[in-house]
Amino acid sequence: MIMKAAVMTGVGRPLEILAVDLAEPKANEVLVKIVATGVCHSDLNALNDEKTPTPTILGHEGAGIVAAVGPNVSKVKVGDKVALSWVPYCGTCEFCVTGAVHLCESAFGPMFAGTLLDGTCRLSKEGEKVYHNSLLSTFAEFAVVPEMSCVKLPDEMPLAQASLIGCGVATGYGAAVHAAKVTPGSTVAVFGIGGVGVNAIQGARIAGASKIIACDVKPANLEIAKKFGATHTVNVAEDNVEAVLKALTNGFGVHFAIDCSGHTGATETAWKSVRKGGTVVAVGAFNPTMSLSIPAGGFHRVGKILKGSFYGDTQPFRDFPAIAQLYLDGKFMLDELVLDRINLDDINKAFDAFHDCSCINVGRSVIELSEQVAANVIDEYEEFEVVS
CATH class of the missing domain: 3.40.50.720 (NAD(P)-binding Rossmann-like Domain)
Known part of the structure; x- marks a missing residue:
């Protein structure tokens, strides 16, 4: 699949809007149509970090709609609204089995290497590898992410607000x-x-x-x-x-x-x-x-x-839906955290605002993409050959 994405091509450089190829998800992965993604100060830190591999697609606060799932995926299905967690956990280590999933170390090796959990990438441009950020890379029209990063939310949850749950809110x-x-x-x-x-x-x-x-x-x-x-x-x-x-x-x-x-x-x-x-x-x-x-x-x-x-001792599958429900019940303020809504093409304006001391930093600029998942995209990916 060819999609539009904001790509980091060098340390400290403005992001470039480019056409990038996204491969199909593997057995334990999910293809998500990104509908909204917040621009976090941590994205600026990654942009200015010489350790960030390039080229890479940044972005780790995202929400969208499931467009396809691998055959081993059971937590979500096509059409579900999801918020994305940038710290997927293994579920089997000493920390996970005792409930301290926020202490699981499984994600950090791949995260620092710029890959998904299996050590490989689904992103490329003209045959050359493009790296993932925080196992998500939400500054794009679509993302292939681990199943353990996908948390189902109520159908009535607006996705601009949902995108913020996955990082600063939680x-x-x-x-x-x-x-x-x-x-x-x-x-x-x-x-x-x-x-x-x-x-x-x-x-x-x-x-x-x-x-x-x-x-x-x-x-x-x-x-x-x-x-x-x-x-x-x-x-x-x-x-x-x-x-x-x-x-x-x-x-x-x-x-x-x-x-x-x-x-x-x-x-x-x-x-x-x-x-x-x-x-x-x-x-x-x-x-x-x-x-x-x-x-x-x-x-x-x-x-x-x-x-x-x-991560606030967060357990995403417990806490993301709880926060969403508190919002829907009028008990948690999320609307006020959406400072402005921009297009992907204007992403560098959000990064520039971090350098303006007069700008309010209690909230996020949110990039909004189309909420409509094209039927042909879902049809294309509902049945696919799993890449080993």
């Missing part, structure tokens, strides 16, 4: 609900009010927290945080965060602190700002050159927990 929600395990009536501080932070706020709200305190350097982000459920805000550039958080909690400190900033200094402040027995969850990715320092004196007496969380 990470933030999961950080509050699953990693921190926020309890009803508790107090929560969220550091870093971006695409992950606002969804940690939403997760804390849904979990029943009584006070949710948004902590950030941008006044505009703090105002936005209130719309998503923050009851209080702290400007970390102007205020003594530890003092403010303790003043809001009768001097004890918050029960839970969730750091979405990726800065070790914020995590250290979070540690000082939680009460005895409290929990700090660091969901932001630290720069590996950074170091994290917490007081050693009296460590054993305070009973605090410091927990790292990857």
Whole structure:
């Protein structure tokens, strides 16, 4: 199949809109018609990373309609609406069988190599290999992805909003609900009010927290945080965060602190700002050159927990449908996270916006493609010879 895609041809270069060949899915793979895909800051990181193999098709926040399935696929069928997870798991390793699927390592070797799970690619141009990104490559009209990346959603779920569930939304929600395990009536501080932070706020709200305190350097982000459920805000550039958080909690400190900033200094402040027995969850990715320092004196007496969380401890087949249903029930805000809707041809405008400090970063630009799956495409791929 020849399709249109936005291709990374070199580090830091604008993406090029090119015609790319997509091979048919193998036995455990799914062909998805991409209807919507968010442009995440992680895509910019990949574009600027010399380790990203080129040429490659970026994009890891996607949703679409199943156009074909391999013969071993059982979780989805042709015509299903799906949100895509960029971290498929094996289901059989020590972590998967105990329910910690977010700790499965099966995806990372192929992910870093730019292939699918079997170490090969389905993408090419003029006979030359084109690499996958995060096992998805959603900046294209179609994608061949692992079955374990495809999560069925309700038929009434709009796909622009669904596309955001697979990364920042699930990470933030999961950080509050699953990693921190926020309890009803508790107090929560969220550091870093971006695409992950606002969804940690939403997760804390849904979990029943009584006070949710948004902590950030941008006044505009703090105002936005209130719309998503923050009851209080702290400007970390102007205020003594530890003092403010303790003043809001009768001097004890918050029960839970969730750091979405990726800065070790914020995590250290979070540690000082939680009460005895409290929990700090660091969901932001630290720069590996950074170091994290917490007081050693009296460590054993305070009973605090410091927990790292990857993907918000998300279990996609549990959490994606749950978030979608919360949205459909009017309990989870996704419409407000769609900052603008653009065509694939305009993708570089979304990348340019990341360099504009005045642009709102609490949400995503969403690329929309046609929701109509051509009948001839489905007919072509319903019966195919599996490639070994």
